[in-house]
Amino acid sequence: MKKTTLLNLFIFCIVFAEAQTIKPISKDKAFEDSLNKIVVDFKNNFRNIQSKPLPAEIDADTYQSSICLPGATHCIIMRYHSVVDNSASWQSILYTGESYEEALTTYKKIFGLIKKSKIKEIDDSPAAFEGVIENPDENVRFTVSSLRLKAADTRYKNFVADIELVGNYDGWEVHLNLYNKKKDTEGGNVQ
Numbered sequence: 001m002k003k004t005t006l007l008n009l010f011i012f013c014i015v016f017a018e019a020q021t022i023k024p025i026s027k028d029k030a031f032e033d034s035l036n037k038i039v040v041d042f043k044n045n046f047r048n049i050q051s052k053p054l055p056a057e058i059d060a061d062t063y064q065s066s067i068c069l070p071g072a073t074h075c076i077i078m079r080y081h082s083v084v085d086n087s088a089s090w091q092s093i094l095y096t097g098e099s100y101e102e103a104l105t106t107y108k109k110i111f112g113l114i115k116k117s118k119i120k121e122i123d124d125s126p127a128a129f130e131g132v133i134e135n136p137d138e139n140v141r142f143t144v145s146s147l148r149l150k151a152a153d154t155r156y157k158n159f160v161a162d163i164e165l166v167g168n169y170d171g172w173e174v175h176l177n178l179y180n181k182k183k184d185t186e187g188g189n190v191q
Helices: 002-021 028-045 098-117
Strands: 050-054 058-066 074-080 089-097 129-132 142-150 161-166 169-182
Touching: 028 098, 050 074, 074 142, 089 098, 098 129, 098 142, 098 161
Parallel strands: none
Antiparallel strands: 050 058, 058 074, 074 089, 089 169, 129 142, 142 161, 161 169
């Protein structure tokens, strides 16, 4: 009986110790992994993550994205009909609801998650987003914070993540747009 009890205790300790070392993927890690896949595919103009076509917009072809961020309700790729810039954009809706406080919390959380994400696989060195959050005012129905990706790969020199807090008739939304946004010569931004 003692041998069986000791054996069971030994097995329990081994199983318990292994269970403690295997950690589930956190929501932040899942967000970073998904963001990494999306950003890396920008060099392919988002073609590897492009899924089925959606009803077209006037100036763009719209497709579902096969990669979406955790918690996003809508993830699409837009291909614009432009002779100047043929790069696509990746867009998602991360919050829809009536609560300004919940929208603001989501806006700030998404900004923080993007800023602390390390983008791998673009080149040999990790890339990261840099920027300063714009503090929204509930009386202003639109706020955008831009983060520019700092990467050695020149294809990403104008790549940005725009987080938008948008008020509409139904409530509030938080959007994320990943796309090419050229700088003007005076330090501002031009699309």
